[in-house]
Amino acid sequence: MLERIKKLLIESEADAWELTETLTEGWEFYFIRHRLDQNRAKKVRHIRVRVYRTTDGRKTIGSASEEIPPTATDTEAEDMIRQLVKRASYVKNPYYTLNAPSGGPLAPAEGKTPDLSSLAEDYLSAVREIEETEDAYLNSCEIFVRVNHVHFLNSEGIDITDVRPDSTLELVVNAKDASGEIELYRLRDAGVCDKEALKASVAEVMRFGRDRLRAQPMPKLKKADVVFSTAEIREICGFFAGRMSASYKVRGYSDWEIGQPLGEGDVHVSLEALAELPNSSHNALCDAEGARIHDTVMLRDGVPQAFLGNRQFSAGLGLKDSFIPGNYRMSGGAADEEEICAGDYLEAVDFSDFQADPLSGSIGGGGGPPYWHHGGEVTPVTGGSISGNMLTLMRSMKMTKELTRYDNMEVPQRIRLSGMSVTGIA
Amino acid sequence: MKAPFSPYLNEIRDPLKKLIDILSGTYAYVSVLSTDSRGFAIRVSQHVRTVEGRTMTTERGTVVRVYRDGLYSEYAFNELDPERISEKAEEIRTALDAQLKLLAQTGTAVYETPPLPDEPLTLLSEMETGSLPEDADFDALIADLAGVSDAACAAGPDVIECQVAAQSTHICKMFFTKQRDLRQSYVYSEAVLAAVAVKDGRSEMAHEGVSGRIGPELFFELSGKVAETVQAAEEMLTAERVEPGEYDIITSPEVTGLIAHEAFGHGVEMDMFVKGRALGADYIGRRVGSDLVTMHEGALCAENVTSYAFDDEGTPAGDVTEIDRGILKTGICDAISAARLGVQPTGNGKRENFEHKVYTRMTNTLFDSGTSSLEEMIASVSHGFLLKGMQSGMEDPKHWGIQCMIERGYEIRDGKLTGRVMAPILMTGYVPDLLGSVSMVSADRQVFGNGGCGKGHKEWVKVADGGPVLKAKARLG
Numbered sequence: 001m002l003e004r005i006k007k008l009l010i011e012s013e014a015d016a017w018e019l020t021e022t023l024t025e026g027w028e029f030y031f032i033r034h035r036l037d038q039n040r041a042k043k044v045r046h047i048r049v050r051v052y053r054t055t056d057g058r059k060t061i062g063s064a065s066e067e068i069p070p071t072a073t074d075t076e077a078e079d080m081i082r083q084l085v086k087r088a089s090y091v092k093n094p095y096y097t098l099n100a101p102s103g104g105p106l107a108p109a110e111g112k113t114p115d116l117s118s119l120a121e122d123y124l125s126a127v128r129e130i131e132e133t134e135d136a137y138l139n140s141c142e143i144f145v146r147v148n149h150v151h152f153l154n155s156e157g158i159d160i161t162d163v164r165p166d167s168t169l170e171l172v173v174n175a176k177d178a179s180g181e182i183e184l185y186r187l188r189d190a191g192v193c194d195k196e197a198l199k200a201s202v203a204e205v206m207r208f209g210r211d212r213l214r215a216q217p218m219p220k221l222k223k224a225d226v227v228f229s230t231a232e233i234r235e236i237c238g239f240f241a242g243r244m245s246a247s248y249k250v251r252g253y254s255d256w257e258i259g260q261p262l263g264e265g266d267v268h269v270s271l272e273a274l275a276e277l278p279n280s281s282h283n284a285l286c287d288a289e290g291a292r293i294h295d296t297v298m299l300r301d302g303v304p305q306a307f308l309g310n311r312q313f314s315a316g317l318g319l320k321d322s323f324i325p326g327n328y329r330m331s332g333g334a335a336d337e338e339e340i341c342a343g344d345y346l347e348a349v350d351f352s353d354f355q356a357d358p359l360s361g362s363i364g365g366g367g368g369p370p371y372w373h374h375g376g377e378v379t380p381v382t383g384g385s386i387s388g389n390m391l392t393l394m395r396s397m398k399m400t401k402e403l404t405r406y407d408n409m410e411v412p413q414r415i416r417l418s419g420m421s422v423t424g425i426a
Numbered sequence: 427m428k429a430p431f432s433p434y435l436n437e438i439r440d441p442l443k444k445l446i447d448i449l450s451g452t453y454a455y456v457s458v459l460s461t462d463s464r465g466f467a468i469r470v471s472q473h474v475r476t477v478e479g480r481t482m483t484t485e486r487g488t489v490v491r492v493y494r495d496g497l498y499s500e501y502a503f504n505e506l507d508p509e510r511i512s513e514k515a516e517e518i519r520t521a522l523d524a525q526l527k528l529l530a531q532t533g534t535a536v537y538e539t540p541p542l543p544d545e546p547l548t549l550l551s552e553m554e555t556g557s558l559p560e561d562a563d564f565d566a567l568i569a570d571l572a573g574v575s576d577a578a579c580a581a582g583p584d585v586i587e588c589q590v591a592a593q594s595t596h597i598c599k600m601f602f603t604k605q606r607d608l609r610q611s612y613v614y615s616e617a618v619l620a621a622v623a624v625k626d627g628r629s630e631m632a633h634e635g636v637s638g639r640i641g642p643e644l645f646f647e648l649s650g651k652v653a654e655t656v657q658a659a660e661e662m663l664t665a666e667r668v669e670p671g672e673y674d675i676i677t678s679p680e681v682t683g684l685i686a687h688e689a690f691g692h693g694v695e696m697d698m699f700v701k702g703r704a705l706g707a708d709y710i711g712r713r714v715g716s717d718l719v720t721m722h723e724g725a726l727c728a729e730n731v732t733s734y735a736f737d738d739e740g741t742p743a744g745d746v747t748e749i750d751r752g753i754l755k756t757g758i759c760d761a762i763s764a765a766r767l768g769v770q771p772t773g774n775g776k777r778e779n780f781e782h783k784v785y786t787r788m789t790n791t792l793f794d795s796g797t798s799s800l801e802e803m804i805a806s807v808s809h810g811f812l813l814k815g816m817q818s819g820m821e822d823p824k825h826w827g828i829q830c831m832i833e834r835g836y837e838i839r840d841g842k843l844t845g846r847v848m849a850p851i852l853m854t855g856y857v858p859d860l861l862g863s864v865s866m867v868s869a870d871r872q873v874f875g876n877g878g879c880g881k882g883h884k885e886w887v888k889v890a891d892g893g894p895v896l897k898a899k900a901r902l903g
Contacts, residue, residue, distance in 0.1 A: 012717045027525060030783065032701050035537035038762075041521040042781050044487060049430055066479030069486040070432070070505045087466075090565045091475045117528055140701045170882060172703065183703060183824045187883045200678035215462050222670060252586045253629060285538070301824060312474060318808065338575050353820030353829050359622065364852050364903075366829050385829065385854045385903045387667070391627070423670035423854060423903030 002068050005047060006153060008078050009143060012029050012348035013085050014051035015421045016098050016155045018289065026146040027116045029124065033138060037141075045070045050079065054086040054095065062091025079375045081130040096198065096315030102154040104365035106285040106292065113163045114192060119145035123169060135213075136206035139172040139183055146191075147186055150284075155179075158290040166281040171202065175209030183208050184350055184369070189407045190280040208350055211380040212369035217426035218384030219372065225345040226386055226420045227373075232365065233411045235356040237330040239390045240271050242358025242360035244298045246309025250316040253359050256304045266395040270332040273325035274410075282326035291323035298325075333399025340400055340414045347371040347420060350388060361391035366423075381424075388420040428552040431611040432598035434486070439600065441508035442488065446602060446640035448515040455493035455541050457603045459738055462486045465559045465595030470571040472579060472587050477564065481593040481817060482878055483888060486782040488585045490518055493721035493740075496538035498762060499525070502529075502781045538882055540765045546605040551735035553612035559594035566594070566748030567642060574619055574648050580715035582656040583732075584623040584671050592617035594642040601740035610735040614888075615644040616876050618838065619651060623659040630665070630849065632658035632815060637890065639729045646853045658815060662834055672902040674810030674838075675853070677893060679872035681832055685815040685889035686791045687879065688723055689857045692821035694748055694757030695774075695786040700766050704823040706757060712753045715861030720794035721749040723758050725773055727790040730890035731875035732776075735786050738784055746772050752861075760786040778885050780806070785881050792892030796867025803866045803897045804838055805856035809836035811902065812843065813851065826857040834900065860900055868895035 009017045023045045030037040050065035062301050064087035070076050123143045130138055145167045150159045171186045188198070214241050228236065248254040256262060262269075275293045276283050281288050286292055289311050297305045307317055314322035342345075347370055348354075354365030365384030396419070399412035429840060442458050449456045465481040487504035501518040594615035601608040616637035623630050625862045634651040638644050690706070694737035698704035706714075725733050734769035737741050739761040747755055758765065760775030763786055775785035804812065815833025822828070830853040837846040875890035 016647060029525075029529075035535045036497065037537050038498050038500065038783065039523060039525045039529065040502070040783060043517075043521070044504045044781055046504075062475065062477075064479070067484070071885075080479075087477045089563045090568050091477055093475055103516070117524065120525075121528060121646070122534070124528070126530065137704060167592040168884070170884070172701070174702075176499075181824075185882060197511050220670070247474075251471065251622075252624065255627065267817055273860075279755055315439060316473070352827075353818070353831075355818065355831065359631055360630075361849050362791065364831070364850070366852065366854050367822055383854070383856075385852045385901075386793075387850075387852050387903055411562040421667060421670055423852070423901055424752065425901065 001047065002151065004075060005049060005068060006213060007048065008081050012051065012081050016052040018050040018098065018154045020048045023149040023152045024146050025116060026144065027120045027417055029120065029143040031141050033074065033140065034128070040290065040404045042092070049081065049084065052083045053085060053090050055092055056088060060092040061095045062088045062093060062279045064088040066093065067165045084089040093312060094316065096312055098154050098156050098213040098313055099158060101158050103292055106160050107361055108162050108285065113147060116145055116147060119125050119165055119192055123167065124194055127201050128183065128193045128199050130202050135177055136173065136175045139174045141172065142170040144168040151288060152290050152291050158376065160286050160290065166285060167192060169198065173202065173208065173209055175181055175213055177213050179213060182209055182244050183210050184222070189281045191281055191283065194279055205350065205379045208369050212382060215382040219425035219426050221422040222277045223419050224422045225228065225416055225418045227345050228415045229347060229413065230349045231406050233355055233415055234350055234406050236415055237328055237409050237411050239298060239356040239363070240269060240330065241325070241328055244271060244304060244307055246307045246313035246317050246319060246322060248358060250313045252425050258291050258304050262302045263395040265302065267397070267404035268332045269299055269302055269330060269394070269397065269399070270299050271299040272329045273308055274327040274329055277327040277405065277408060277410060280327050280408040285327055287324040290340065293323050293326065327408045330412065331403060333401050333412045335395060335398050336401055336413060337400055340398055341373070344374045346386065347373060361389040362390050363390050363393065382424045385423045386420045388417065393417045393420065403419045427556060429555045429596060429611040429613045431550065431552055431609050433546060434462045435460055435598055436499060437507060437601050438508060441511050442509045443602060445490070445515055446604060448512060449490065449492060449518065450604065451521060452796065453492035453494045455544065457601065457740065458488060459599065460488045460598050460683065460778060462596055463597045466562065467591065467593035468571055469589065469591045470575050470590040474577060475568065481595045481801060482596045482886065483597060485779040486718060486873050489780045492522070493541055497536045498539060500783065503508045515740060530877065531564045539762060540860040542761055542765055543604045544605045547608065548742045550890055551610040552640065555613040558613060559596050559642055561752065562594065562642045563611045565774050567645060573653060576594045577649065577652045578619060578621045578656050580624050581652060582621065582623060582660050584625045584655055584660055585621050586624050587622040589620045590617065590648065599611050601736065603740065606740050608736050608740050610836060612639060612734065613638045613641050614731040615642055616731060617645045617648045618876050619655055621655045621659040623661045623663050628663055629661035630659055634660060635721065635874065635876035636729050639733050657851060658834060658863065661847045662849045664833060666849040668835060668848040668851055668902050672899060673900050674841045675900050676810065676812045676895065676897050678805065678812070678814045678895060679892050680874050681813045681817045682793055682893040682896050683874050684819045684830050686861070686893055687788065687791050687891040688819040688830060689861060690748055690822045691723065691788045691791040692827065693823040696757040696759040696767060697763040697786040698823050699757065700763050705826050706754060706823065709754045710756065713752050714858050715752040716864045718796055718867045719749055719752050719853055720747070720862050721792065722746065723748050723788060723791045725789040727792055728890060730873050731788055732789045732888045732890055737773045737775045738777045739771070741771045741773045741775060744773040758786055760858050776887050778887055782885060783849045785885060787881070787887050788879060788889045790873065792871070792873065792889040793896065795869050795871045798866040798868050800868060800895050803895065804843065805841040805898065806866065807838040808840060811848065812838060816848065828857050828860060829854050854903065855900045855901050862900055863899040864896050866897035870894055
């Protein structure tokens with residue numbers, strides 16, 4: 001099928017094209033407590049085509065894309081490509097070129113790709129081995145394992161194949177006592193099952209659950225320092241990554257400049273885009289447009305070094321060697337845990353909704369079981385929310401030296417933001 | 427015109443019926459859902475334009491559901507040779523048997539479920555639309571949407587960018603069992619403009635949208651939203667942060683819809699009852715809101731982006747009264763959960779696409795109208811906020827916590843708008859307290875179908891929600 005589509009593209013009126021075939025085989029298991037709710041399997045092939053048309057003497061270029069079903073006939077596929085070429089001619093963006101081969105051939109890492117059965121077995125046994133108690137137990141879980149075969153080609157001669165496993169685990173954990181029952185939710189993406197990390201995560205969430213059962217109403221603090229120690233830190237990392245993206249810069253959403261210190265030198269965060277992170281579900285040889293991914297410093301000690309993004313936005317900024325990042329490392333902290341956790345603070349953990357908007361800087365959320373650390377006492381609290389703006393909060397942001405990993409992001413274990421707004425009820 | 431049913435799906439009808447016949451030799455129940463939904467998305471801004479042949483709901487593929495020994499299993503695929511149906515049946519059996527072998531090795535017990543009823547039903551529904559996405563004039567549409575972006579940038583002194591996103595999808599689905607033969611075809615469209623204003627190092631975005639079960643002709647309504655969107659973006663540039671606390675609130679219809687969705691939308695999805703994850707199961711027949719609160723849910727409640735004829739399990743669309751004058755009456759239910767709970771399914775079994783599992787999901791979730799006016803509500807508030815623009819929300823069915831991120835709030839003091847704007851606003855509360863505090867409801871009502879809804883943090887589907895203007899009390903921060 002792929003060769004057929006490639007031939008049709010070459011014979012079409014497209015000035016350039018990209019072609020991506022992804023064959024995914026997946027197994028899924030759904031559990032209520034430890035009983036099987038449903039099992040599912042899939043084998044699906046997706047063929048995505050993007051065609052480009054240049055106009056105005058190569059001053060402008062436009063693209064249009066479509067998925068061509070593997071069941072499409074030659075006539076149907078040819079017609080779809082003809083329609084795409086027509087659509088692309090109506091789209092006029094400043095001219096840019098597609099990625100071209102560079103730096104020698106790319107090949108998948110050596111080693112056997114796990115089969116679905118062994119990938120699934122690891123998760124099934126890990127879930128079975130979760131240590132449950134009378135007062136904290138698994139309510140339900142969903143296991144997804146996939147093997148993805150990706151083949152990317154473009155009209156400039158890039159031809160890359162890659163095979164990667166990836167997986168998702170959704171866990172709902174309940175805790176109960178005489179006063180009632182609560183639940184906590186976690187969704188974990190990874191390359192393959194990391195049993196030890198999974199067990200540690202479940203033990204942590206069960207501890208949060210037990211603590212939340214004895215939670216007191218959140219005090220009306222108005223303002224407080226907040227220490228983040230769970231996956232909310234991903235959102236903070238995403239705020240910096242968003243403002244260092246080429247698309248934000250081109251659109252005028254980010255006023256950060258290369259070489260100009262953030263927050264008048266008060267910000268000391270570093271951010272890198274990484275080709276690989278151990279067991280990340282985002283590891284890949286190239287990005288979705290065939291650009292080679294390589295380790296790149298985006299922020300160094302609070303000073304922008306490189307915007308990154310897709311070919312179109314990167315061309316708008318005149319960037320060389322740019323790509324769409326998949327993995328990030330956020331670092332730059334100098335504090336140890338004792339320093340981060342000094343004095344009074346609210347410890348935000350497992351918020352059900354927490355967002356950091358890279359455009360406005362707004363940050364906020366709630367719904368989790370935070371801990372109020374006050375005068376040496378630690379009290380689990382509930383019923384409140386926190387909010388603030390990263391553009392000001394980042395100036396007093398403290399981070400631990402030690403890093404931890406959430407799938408495709410390596411981030412400080414703890415981050416402290418000073419003076420966030422806190423809505424309480426008591 | 428009527429949205430014509432997919433010729434491709436008609437071509438594979440008989441082969442798929444043969445597949446059911448073959449698999450019925452092994453399994454006690456077999457159903458097939460096949461989809462062929464095509465559409466497009468156009469994005470236009472001052473800096474970039476794109477045309478994609480993909481929306482949230484475009485797909486072509488098939489999922490087979492089988493039942494044996496109390497267990498439901500599914501296999502999804504998108505390669506089908508009508509001449510080799512026996513091989514496809516064998517592929518399905520082999521894959522599912524391999525899973526069962528592994529499950530047997532790990533000593534996994536099954537959550538035993540009764541077989542689904544299979545009552546005879548035949549349907550071909552080709553719904554009305556003004557036009558089809560496959561016939562769209564892209565040159566004209568791109569020009570019109572670019573005009574919307576240009577108009578927004580010209581309308582506000584601080585507006586630096588306006589992204590316009592418009593998409594239209596022609597949904598075609600067919601569902602078979604031994605007894606059922608259902609086909610449906612409809613078109614829905616939606617468009618959003620998002621104006622970005624920047625001043626003195628501050629950036630804010632405001633957005634407005636349109637949606638409906640019609641074709642791309644809907645996009646031309648977007649120009650009527652430019653002035654309101656630009657004004658909101660400009661206002662947000664000087665917005666303050668709200669002093670955390672409890673206030674009287676007046677919710678515009680889109681915020682009302684967000685509350686409907688998060689409060690007793692997710693809270694009465696009955697697959698959560700099966701897992702013991704929803705407090706609502708214990709509150710059927712009990713008071714959960716004031717007398718002014720009546721809420722409906724169902725694909726038949728409105729004509730919007732998810733107003734289908736039957737759901738992804740072949741259950742006809744419904745209209746469920748979830749809350750009647752403050753009393754929780756019932757929830758919504760997919761077919762398997764209904765079999766487990768001993769109730770009737772409500773036509774709310776939905777998949778993200780053919781590759782995904784069915785869950786109980788919302789369609790149109792709406793508060794009923796009342797008799798008050800917005801002016802009366804504002805006049806009745808001593809200190810509070812008129813809330814406009816929804817950003818996101820999160821439910822907590824187990825504890826009835828609700829959390830809504832709202833774009834902006836307009837201060838009201840002594841019965842009058844003061845001109846002060848707060849943004850953004852995080853509204854939190856306990857669902858029965860929030861609904862119990864509803865003291866005024868407006869006579870009009872609107873429905874909004876932009877965006878999507880996840881189950882947990884995945885499984886994204888189209889939903890619509892809305893209602894009238896409400897007056898209530900909530901915590902804001």
